[in-house]
Amino acid sequence: MFVRYLLKRIGFYLLAAWVALTLNFFLPRLMPGDPATALFARFRGMLGPEALEALRETFGLTDAPLIIQYFTYLGHVLQGDLGISVAYYPSPVLEVISGGLFWTILLAGTAVIMSFIIGSLIGVAAAWWRFGRIDTIMPPLSALLGAFPYFWLAMVALYIFGFQLGWFPLGHAYGDGVTPGLNVAFIADVVRHAFLPVGTVVIATIGGWLLTMRNTMVSVLGMDYVNLARAKGLSPTRVALRYAARNALLPSVTGFGMALGFVLGGSLLTEIVFSYPGQGYLLVQAVRSQDYALMQGIFLIITFAVLGANFLVDLIQLWLDPRIREATS
Amino acid sequence: MSKRRSSAVSGLSAWVDAVRHDRRATIGACIVAFFILLAVFGPFIAADPYELVGMPLQPPSGEHWLGTTGQGQDVLAQLVVGTRSSLLIGFSVGITVVFVGALIGVTAGYLGGRVDAVLSLLFNVFLVIPGLPLAIVIAAYLPSGPLTIGFVLVIAGWAWNARVLRAQTLAHRNRDFVAAAIVAGEPSWRIVISEILPNMTSLLVSQVIGGTVYAIGAQVGLEFLGLGDVSAVTWGTNLYWAQNDSALLTGAWWTFAPTGLCVALVGFGLTMLNSGFDEITNPRLRLERAWRAYLRARGHRPGHSTPVVAGESAGSALVTGDDHA
Numbered sequence: 001m002f003v004r005y006l007l008k009r010i011g012f013y014l015l016a017a018w019v020a021l022t023l024n025f026f027l028p029r030l031m032p033g034d035p036a037t038a039l040f041a042r043f044r045g046m047l048g049p050e051a052l053e054a055l056r057e058t059f060g061l062t063d064a065p066l067i068i069q070y071f072t073y074l075g076h077v078l079q080g081d082l083g084i085s086v087a088y089y090p091s092p093v094l095e096v097i098s099g100g101l102f103w104t105i106l107l108a109g110t111a112v113i114m115s116f117i118i119g120s121l122i123g124v125a126a127a128w129w130r131f132g133r134i135d136t137i138m139p140p141l142s143a144l145l146g147a148f149p150y151f152w153l154a155m156v157a158l159y160i161f162g163f164q165l166g167w168f169p170l171g172h173a174y175g176d177g178v179t180p181g182l183n184v185a186f187i188a189d190v191v192r193h194a195f196l197p198v199g200t201v202v203i204a205t206i207g208g209w210l211l212t213m214r215n216t217m218v219s220v221l222g223m224d225y226v227n228l229a230r231a232k233g234l235s236p237t238r239v240a241l242r243y244a245a246r247n248a249l250l251p252s253v254t255g256f257g258m259a260l261g262f263v264l265g266g267s268l269l270t271e272i273v274f275s276y277p278g279q280g281y282l283l284v285q286a287v288r289s290q291d292y293a294l295m296q297g298i299f300l301i302i303t304f305a306v307l308g309a310n311f312l313v314d315l316i317q318l319w320l321d322p323r324i325r326e327a328t329s
Numbered sequence: 330m331s332k333r334r335s336s337a338v339s340g341l342s343a344w345v346d347a348v349r350h351d352r353r354a355t356i357g358a359c360i361v362a363f364f365i366l367l368a369v370f371g372p373f374i375a376a377d378p379y380e381l382v383g384m385p386l387q388p389p390s391g392e393h394w395l396g397t398t399g400q401g402q403d404v405l406a407q408l409v410v411g412t413r414s415s416l417l418i419g420f421s422v423g424i425t426v427v428f429v430g431a432l433i434g435v436t437a438g439y440l441g442g443r444v445d446a447v448l449s450l451l452f453n454v455f456l457v458i459p460g461l462p463l464a465i466v467i468a469a470y471l472p473s474g475p476l477t478i479g480f481v482l483v484i485a486g487w488a489w490n491a492r493v494l495r496a497q498t499l500a501h502r503n504r505d506f507v508a509a510a511i512v513a514g515e516p517s518w519r520i521v522i523s524e525i526l527p528n529m530t531s532l533l534v535s536q537v538i539g540g541t542v543y544a545i546g547a548q549v550g551l552e553f554l555g556l557g558d559v560s561a562v563t564w565g566t567n568l569y570w571a572q573n574d575s576a577l578l579t580g581a582w583w584t585f586a587p588t589g590l591c592v593a594l595v596g597f598g599l600t601m602l603n604s605g606f607d608e609i610t611n612p613r614l615r616l617e618r619a620w621r622a623y624l625r626a627r628g629h630r631p632g633h634s635t636p637v638v639a640g641e642s643a644g645s646a647l648v649t650g651d652d653h654a
Binding site for chain 1 (some may be wrong): 453459470531589594601
């Protein structure tokens, strides 16, 4: 009976989504001056008065009382109406965002999963051969690499491997010569374009997983059941992976959900360096052209995506850790 | 009273000792000290960072050690002058984030009950909302400048500290000395300030350092996006202009490489410093070090089952803070 636990988590994520929505509603209204003027200053000359009126309606920026404005806004968002983008006029914000969503999820998703797997494995190795070569070199090295801003690592990687050596393309998600679709040439091209951006994010984020895994693993290796497994004469790989690493994995999985938002932030900046057509690239366009509707839309969609991913992590944890199942039954 | 003061002095010397005895912490302290000196005195020594001194995008030379920017300004001068504002914002945000986190986390942990439920919900919500997009959306509406950057970084960053400090407070709350203080009739605020907080000093210091690392990195990121005051000279705006002048595609590595190296060096130095402080937080690490030295002196290798609890170092932002709860 873990239904109650799941319902509680769903309730929490709904609350978080509501907080994000409400923040989005109040932000333009908290700023000095007339929010509509700030929001629509950029539309002047592009839109007729009727179109402006319709836009005001979308954001609930009418003369109605605040509470009515609020529900008008919520209603529009729930219908997927996030307004019209200035930077990509006259496309609706939702359409602009959904065009880049796939690339962001591909980039950030691949990076976070690879970083998790590689980092945790090195962490296991560092703890297993404690005070060995991996253990003395990798933690400080990864701390050093983690100290670099992601996007700066991206710039260096692009400069060396893209510009100087010419091994990788200088930007975008795929080249002009391939036709998008499920064909080998296209997928190979996408992988080639994603290699550097994903690689830099992985390098910058690997340290967190490595240290978490190493530290938990060290304390798990001191447990009686690990000593017993060793005494039984099980093979070292079996002891390390099936007995110790499996139990040491829990804190990392707990941290996974929280790290997602953090990694996503860095991957957005990395996209900008590589002109990768995801949310980060859209975000910088929005910032530069003061496209508030697009900015707020991106914030909402990214938040919803992170909340969804966190829920997935909860499900995985429920499966991994019997204690949660039992505690709630 | 005098007893308390003497314990404060020995506390301070314990910190200095910890830094001196740990090689990593010594290196970290030296790096951080160098950049603080640079931040304080650099702007007096360096040339005018705005002055157009030569042709744009000149590679490093004897005249301009780090070359010139896309506008023909001296890169080294911009780097040195930018240190001040970047470090200033970094440290102020680091301190503020821990202050806000302590206010909310300790209140939640100490009072418990409904207050705890509401405050915990609050920081958990802020923890799950992605920080950078949140910071960008808020910063875009405010006038650009260092105050805005600092403000949004605090909004996006306090929740983590609140969570860890709440867990620590919960752990301390059930200790005998707190029970004794409650029985003695001390008011709650006094128990928190003079009984619980002093016992978390090392954690607070390590959080300030961790918060500073976060703030410097995130600030550079926001300014790189163009959300800072782009006419000011900071590390972030240096990178913003490097990207804007397409330094990469013209091969002008000197316009972005030194700035990123400095950001990383400061972050690395602070993290190393923190790992030395870890030993104060965690006496077991100290014991373990002595035990290892003893074994080595006798020609043995330490085995696997040395009972050590995971040390929560600053770099591992992913470790959950609930272990002590």
